[in-house]
Each structure stands twice: as C-alpha cells, then as structure tokens.
Amino acid sequence: MSEEDSLGGSSKNADVLSAPIFGLSRHRLAVDGDGVTTLVAFHGCPLRCRYCLNDVCHDPRSVRRRVTPRQLVDELAIDNIYFLATGGGVCFGGGEPLLHSAFIEAFAKTRPPEWKITVETSLNVPITAVERVNPYIDHYIVDIKDCNPEIYRGYTDGDVSVALANLRWLLSHKGMIGKLTVRLPHIPDYNSPTDVDRSRATLAEMGVVDFDEFHYQKEKRRQ
Numbered sequence: 487m488s489e490e491d492s493l494g495g496s497s498k499n500a501d502v503l504s505a506p507i508f509g510l511s512r513h514r515l516a517v518d519g520d521g522v523t524t525l526v527a528f529h530g531c532p533l534r535c536r537y538c539l540n541d542v543c544h545d546p547r548s549v550r551r552r553v554t555p556r557q558l559v560d561e562l563a564i565d566n567i568y569f570l571a572t573g574g575g576v577c578f579g580g581g582e583p584l585l586h587s588a589f590i591e592a593f594a595k596t597r598p599p600e601w602k603i604t605v606e607t608s609l610n611v612p613i614t615a616v617e618r619v620n621p622y623i624d625h626y627i628v629d630i631k632d633c634n635p636e637i638y639r640g641y642t643d644g645d646v647s648v649a650l651a652n653l654r655w656l657l658s659h660k661g662m663i664g665k666l667t668v669r670l671p672h673i674p675d676y677n678s679p680t681d682v683d684r685s686r687a688t689l690a691e692m693g694v695v696d697f698d699e700f701h702y703q704k705e706k707r708r709q
C-alpha cells in the first residue's frame with residue numbers, strides 16, 4: 487500500500503495528498519479512453535516486468551515532482567474544452583496508478599464531473615485499492631500479462647492470482663463488461679501463441695469480451 491493510501495482517501499484530501507508523477511501527455515486521441523485524453527503517469531509499480539517500457543517508474547531518483555489532486559485538476563483544466571467537446575478526460579497510468587487510489591478518489595471528487603476517468607492497471611494491488619476507485623472509473627484497461635501462474639511469475643516476479651481475483655470482483659458488477667478492456671500480450675521467450683489462447687479462453691470464461699492482443703518487442707528487455 488502506498489503512503490498516500492495509508493492516509494485514508496477522504497475527498498477533503500484534495501489539497502493534502504500528493505503523488506509522484508513522472509509524465510503528462512496531452513491531446514491523446516482514442517488511445518486510452520474515449521475522446522481527447524491526458525495521460526498522467528504515476529511513479530512506482532509492484533511488478534518488475536522484464537520488458538517494462540516505463541522502467542523509469544521504478545527509480546526513486548526519477549521523481550521530478552509531486553502534485554496534489556487539486557493542483558492536477560487545475561493543470562489539466564487547460565484542455566477542459568477538448569474533454570467536454572469529445573467526451574474525453576484523464577487516463578491514469580504509470581507505473582501502477584492504483585497504488586495511488588486515495589489520490590485518484592480525491593481527484594475524481596474534485597474534477598468537473600464531465601471528465602471521464604480511465605485507468606491502465608495490472609490489477610496487482612490490494613482489493614481495497616480497487617474498491618476505493620471503482621465508483622469513479624469509466625473505463626479499465628487491464629494489463630493481465632498471462633493467466634498461467636508460472637509464466638506470470640517468470641515475467642513479473644508477481645502472483646497472477648491477485649490480479650485475477652480483482653478482475654473477478656470487477657466483473658461481478660453490473661455493466662462492467664462494457665467498460666473493461668484486457669490487454670493480452672505475446673511476450674517473446676515467456677509465452678507462446680497457445681499460452682495466449684489459453685489465457686484468452688480463461689478470461690472469456692470469466693466474462694471478458696473486449697481484448698487487446700498485441701506483440702511485445704524483444705529489444706526492450708530489462709536486464
């Protein structure tokens with residue numbers, strides 16, 4: 487659990503909580519949520535994916551600034567007109583955004599309600615973090631990696647059962663199917679097309695209908 491989450495997550499914390507971010511990317515169109523979005527990348531992640539594209543999120547020396555939820559709302563408001571005109575908003579990524587669930591909750595209670603909120607998450611976090619943000623999330627992009635426990639542990643050092651339990655909890659909510667995309671990567675040296683098919687079948691059985699299947703590039707491998 488993050489330092490921010492241990493504070494309790496009240497909406498009154500819009501000026502008190504702060505979170506480390508390592509990047510903002512504006513004017514993204516239909517890549518991480520409906521309409522025009524701004525991607526906010528949080529520092530920190532519980533996993534150590536071998537081909538992590540955002541390795542900088544693991545290095546405490548790369549934290550350049552921290553923001554409060556209200557500061558972030560004020561900063562993103564420069565694109566308010568785009569968000570309103572296109573049905574867009576904010577995508578929280580990283581790193582693992584759900585390590586900062588109290589921050590996201592306070593942000594959600596502070597931002598104009600028309601701004602949509604998307605999270606890109608591995609779901610490898612305590613269920614309490616998912617429960618806290620769920621009332622405010624318009625779309626989940628879940629990076630599940632692979633459903634085979636051995637493949638998952640070999641690729642991430644983490645336990646896939648945590649992510650799958652959280653995914654099951656989400657899918658138990660009415661209307662969740664239409665707001666959830668699962669990313670299913672082909673991972674060189676770690677899973678095969680057959681493994682990906684097995685993961686897909688497992689997830690479909692759980693109720694997932696929207697998949698984003700793609701191939702990782704081997705040259706990005708972490709040492």
Ligand code: SF4
Pocket residue numbers: 531532533534535537538539540541543580581582608629
């Ligand atoms: S979950 Fe994402 S940010 Fe975390 S180690 Fe894996 S690829 Fe990197």
